[in-house]
Amino acid sequence: MARIVRIHEYGDASVLKLEDLDVPAPAADEVQIGVKAIGLNRAEVMFRNHAYLQEAEFPSRLGYEAAGVVVAMGSAVTGIRIGDAVGLIPPLDIARWGTYGELANVPAHLVVKSPDNLSFVEAAAAWMQYVTAWGALIEQAKLQQGDFVLVTAASSSVGLAAFQMARMVGATAIAITRTRAKKQALLDAGAAHVIVSDEEDVVERVMALTDGQGARVVFDPVGGPSFEPLTQSMARGGILLEYGALSPEPTPFPLFTVLAKSLTLKGYLYAEIVSDPQALSRAKAFILEGLESGALRPIIARTFALNDIQEAHRYLEANQQIGKVVITV
Template sequence: MAQIVQFDRTGKADVLTHREVDTPTPGRGEVLVRVEVIGLNRAEIMYREGAYFYQPVLPSTLGYEAAGTIEAVGEGVENLDVGDQVASVPAFLQTEYGTYGDHVLLPAAAVVQRPAGVTATTAAAVWMAYITAYGPLVESNNVRPGDPVLITAASSSVGLAAIQIARHIGAAPIATTRGPGKKQRLLDAGAADVIVTDDEDLPARIREITEGEGVRLAFDPVAGPGVETLAQGIAPDGYLVVYGALDSRTTPLPNARSFPALNTRTYALFEITSDPERLRRAVAFINAGLATRAFDPVVDRVFDFSEIADAQRYMEANGQVGKILVTVDHDTR
C-alpha cells in the first residue's frame, strides 16, 4: 500500500487528507518513485485554494517536486531503470500527477537522474526554483555579464536561486525584501545589494546603486500595481519579467505612455519544461552548477510527511528564507 495526500474541496491547509491506496503500477511512459523528500512550492498552495492558473479535478493530489528512487518502470521508458536515484521536474499538471506521497507515479519525461554527490534533500529543493530563474536570466540571452538585475521577493527559493544564477553568469543581483529582518541573510546569500522596500524608495535606491543607469532586468513574482514602481528602476530597453501573481489585483502595463520603451512579459517555467530541448539545456546548466557548488539550494526548514499541512501553513506565513521540504520516513510507514 501507498500513502498519498489529497483534498476533496478547495480551501485552507486543513483540507489536506492522508490516504492509503494501492501502490500504483506505472503505465506506458511512467515510472513509480519511492519518495524520500518532497519540495514545497507556493503553486501548490494556490492550487489547493483554487487560485492557480488551472483548477483542481477533485479529489486531487498535488505537488511538483520530489526526490527518491525508481521502483518500477512502465513500457516505453528509456534511460531510466529500477534503482535509479532521481528527482522530478515540474513538467506535468497536478490534475494528472502529484508528488505528495510515499510512492508516486510520474511521467518519465518529468524525471531526471540525480548526479553523483547530490543528495535527495538537495535534489528536492532544486528544479522548480532554478528552472524558473534560468529561463529569464540564461535561456533568454537578455542578461549579460556586468548587468544589474533586480530580484523581488528575493528570500523565496526562486529568488535565492536567481541570486546564485545571476552571480554565476557575471550579473549583479539586487535583492528586495519588505522588512529589514532578512537583509543580512540575502547579502550572505550573494546579493550585491539589498533594498528594504518598507523603508526605502525603490526607484531612487536602484538609481543610486546603478549610478543612474537602472537595472537590465527586473524579475518579479508579485505583479499587481507595484510593477509601475519597478518599471521606474529599469534601464532603457530593459526587461520586466513577471513570473507570479502574489498580488491578485490587476497588473497594469507599465511605462506604456513614456519613453524610453520597456520590454514587458509574463513567464512560466513550463515554457522550459514542456520543450524537451530547452529542458535538456536547463538540466545541463543546473547540474553543472550543482557539481561545482556554484548552486547550493538554501533550505529553510524540514517537516515530516505527517506534518505536510503544517508545512504549507508555514509557507503561507511568509517567514522563510529558502526552500521548505518534507521528508518521508519509510521505516514508519
C-alpha cells in the same frame, strides 16, 4: 499500499488527508519513484484553496516536486535504471502526477539522475526554482556579465535561485524586500545588494547602485503598485519578466516610462520551458553543471515529516521562511 496525501474538497490546510492507497504500475512512458523528499510550492497552496489555474477532480492528489529512488519503470523508458537516485522536473499537471506521498508515477522525460553531491532533500528543492529562474534570466533575458538584475519576492526559492544564477554568469543581483527583517539573510544567501522598500526609495537606490544606468533585467512575481517604480529603475532597452501576480491590487501600465526607455515587458511561465524539449535540454545541462560544481545549491528553510503535511502548509503560508520548505518521507 502506500501513504498518499489527497484532498477531497477545497479549503485550508486541514483538507490535506494522508491515506493508505494502492498505487498503479507506471504507464509505458512513466517512472515510479519511491519518494524520499517532497519540495513544497505556493502553487499547491493555491490549488488547495481553489485559487489556481487548474481545477481539482476530487479526490485529488497534488504536488509538483519530489526526489527519491526509481522502483519501477514503464516499458518504453530508457536511460534510467531501478535503484537510480533521481529528482523530478515538475510536470505541467499538479494532480495527475501528484508527488505528495510515498510513491509517485511521473513522466520519464522529466526525471533527472541526481548528482552524487546532492541529498534527496536538496534534489527535491532544486528543479522548480532553477528551471523557473533559468528560463527567465538565462534563456529569455540573456543575463550576462556586467548586468544588474532586480529580484523581488527575493526570499522565495526562485528569488534565491536568481541570485545564484546571476553569480554564475557574472551579473549583479539586487534584492528588493519590504522590511529589513530578511535583509541580512538575503545578503547571506547571495544577493549583492538589498533594498528595503518600506525605508528606501527604490528608484533612487537602484540608480545609485548602477551609476545612473538602471537595471537591464527585472524578475518580478508581484505586480501591483510596485510595478511602476520597477520600470523607472530599469536601463534603457531593459526587459522585465513578470512571472506572478502576488499583489491583490491593480497593476498600472507605465506607458510613458516604457516608451521613453524602449522597455520590453514580458509575461513568463515555467511551462514555456518544460513544454519545449530543446529549451528543457539546455536548462538541464546548465542546472546540472551548477549543481555538480556547487555554484547552485538549494537553500532549505525547514523540513517536515510526511505526517506533518498540514503543519508544513501552514508554515509555508506564514511567509516567514528564507528558501524551500521540504517534506521528508
